[in-house]
Amino acid sequence: MPTHNVPKIVLDNVYKVFETPQGPVEALRHTSLQVGVNEIVCIVGPSGCGKSTILNLIAGFITPTEGRVLVNNKPVVGPGADRAVVFQQDSVFPWLTVEKNLEYGPRVQGIPAKERKEIVAALLHSVGLEDYANLLPRQLSGGMKKRVDLARAYANRPEILLMDEPFGALDVMTKEKMQLELLRLWERDARTIVFVTHDIEEALFVGHRVLIMTARPARVAGEIVVPFEISLDPHIKTSAEFQRLRENIMDLLLSHENGNGATK
Amino acid sequence: MSSVTVTRTATPWGRYALSLLSLLIVLVAWYILTDVTEEISSLYLPSPTNVWDTLVQVRSTILDHSLVTLKRVVLSFALGSLLGVAVGLIMSRYRIVFALLEPIIEALRPVPPIALIPFFILWFGIGDFGKLLLAGEGCFMVMVVSTIEAVRNVPRIYIQAAQSLGARNAYIYRTVVIPAIIPELIAGFRVALALAFALMVAAELMGAQQGLGFMIMVARRSLNTSTILLGIIIIGLQAALADQVLRRLTKRLTAWTERDR
Numbered sequence: 001m002p003t004h005n006v007p008k009i010v011l012d013n014v015y016k017v018f019e020t021p022q023g024p025v026e027a028l029r030h031t032s033l034q035v036g037v038n039e040i041v042c043i044v045g046p047s048g049c050g051k052s053t054i055l056n057l058i059a060g061f062i063t064p065t066e067g068r069v070l071v072n073n074k075p076v077v078g079p080g081a082d083r084a085v086v087f088q089q090d091s092v093f094p095w096l097t098v099e100k101n102l103e104y105g106p107r108v109q110g111i112p113a114k115e116r117k118e119i120v121a122a123l124l125h126s127v128g129l130e131d132y133a134n135l136l137p138r139q140l141s142g143g144m145k146k147r148v149d150l151a152r153a154y155a156n157r158p159e160i161l162l163m164d165e166p167f168g169a170l171d172v173m174t175k176e177k178m179q180l181e182l183l184r185l186w187e188r189d190a191r192t193i194v195f196v197t198h199d200i201e202e203a204l205f206v207g208h209r210v211l212i213m214t215a216r217p218a219r220v221a222g223e224i225v226v227p228f229e230i231s232l233d234p235h236i237k238t239s240a241e242f243q244r245l246r247e248n249i250m251d252l253l254l255s256h257e258n259g260n261g262a263t264k
Numbered sequence: 265m266s267s268v269t270v271t272r273t274a275t276p277w278g279r280y281a282l283s284l285l286s287l288l289i290v291l292v293a294w295y296i297l298t299d300v301t302e303e304i305s306s307l308y309l310p311s312p313t314n315v316w317d318t319l320v321q322v323r324s325t326i327l328d329h330s331l332v333t334l335k336r337v338v339l340s341f342a343l344g345s346l347l348g349v350a351v352g353l354i355m356s357r358y359r360i361v362f363a364l365l366e367p368i369i370e371a372l373r374p375v376p377p378i379a380l381i382p383f384f385i386l387w388f389g390i391g392d393f394g395k396l397l398l399a400g401e402g403c404f405m406v407m408v409v410s411t412i413e414a415v416r417n418v419p420r421i422y423i424q425a426a427q428s429l430g431a432r433n434a435y436i437y438r439t440v441v442i443p444a445i446i447p448e449l450i451a452g453f454r455v456a457l458a459l460a461f462a463l464m465v466a467a468e469l470m471g472a473q474q475g476l477g478f479m480i481m482v483a484r485r486s487l488n489t490s491t492i493l494l495g496i497i498i499i500g501l502q503a504a505l506a507d508q509v510l511r512r513l514t515k516r517l518t519a520w521t522e523r524d525r
Binding site for chain 2: 059060061078079080081083084085087089090091093094095096104105108109136137138152153156158162
């Protein structure tokens, strides 16, 4: 079970401005948040609101203009093996077989071949890709590639999984399957997860907690602690309480959109 | 790499037959215009039988000339383009090296290597070295630029994925950048190989003691046009064959790309 009171990730008053040819663009305005150990936090918000900026900051791909980003109480200085990223676009290496893709992280860590094989075999089994181990990504469907992507991140045994609209490009059925896949992996082997999405249902289904962001420059506008346990039953999505929460979030997003409209 | 799909109505064998047919039409037209109707005088365009007779007459010397040219082309292509890839990779990796070399390369690149031939003959004489250097320089320039461009085109997401799996720069170069650029490099290699043939024959035309270009040059002095045409045909065949060999050799390296072959 997640221990919410021990912060794994802390964003402390983070401000981020991107310098573009059209002038500076404020992406994040004084954002603070915390993610507990083994907690799944979902971030929802309108597209282009800077949700991904938060992930990129934690991943270490970019640095904050002001404020601090801490992981395990230490400032993030760059990307690292403790924080795996699953992107929306396909980032599976197309020149490696499924198996070799999963092996990439463990190989970088210098894990001996025998142990590597075990890790990979176990993951291939748990995401149902055993029969595809020796195929190249181009021979797989979009959903299967996403499985490889997720399994590759897990194979590296990161402390933190950063997921940037990972299932955004998938069809509804595949998306649902992948959500279950993720939760199954998490139940077996819990990790701290930050999950960015624009799909409110997905956020409520996957997360322990949902953060709602406003449009750019983004701020955290609200937070909902999901009152039910992580469940592998998708029927929960049709329950009255689930739908009520969904509407709350929707209202919150809409009210901010209107509020910000005047200042544009 | 996505590609525009060409509508395919013919089977592979059908397409093969079509290719043969179009070649055949050119040959037959050539034969009719020269041998049959004698529409074009054999001085301006030697007929197929002229060329064949010449081939039979000079077959042993022509083999020697062809092999000399082929050897020079392969050597200059291999050395020039591999060095080009190496320098391109180093320039993409280290900004300091890039800043140092880029102006020199950009200044030399637009100069047609053929314009350098007089100097090369002056400096290195008409032996092998100057020719290898000339064709090698051409291949080098093509590959430096292709390599730098190819590295720029590597999707950022692959680099970020490797970084977040814990890989560092040198390792990322070896396991992500190099495999990712190979399809683009192969396209560059093919351009460089064709260029190596062109430059080598040009260098041989300007001054040599052996090679197909030399043979053509000698034949020109005596207006022996059928030898000239024979030389041209052999160069074309060699270049086409070399390109096929290159494609066969590299086929396995690009098996992962999404285009259909």
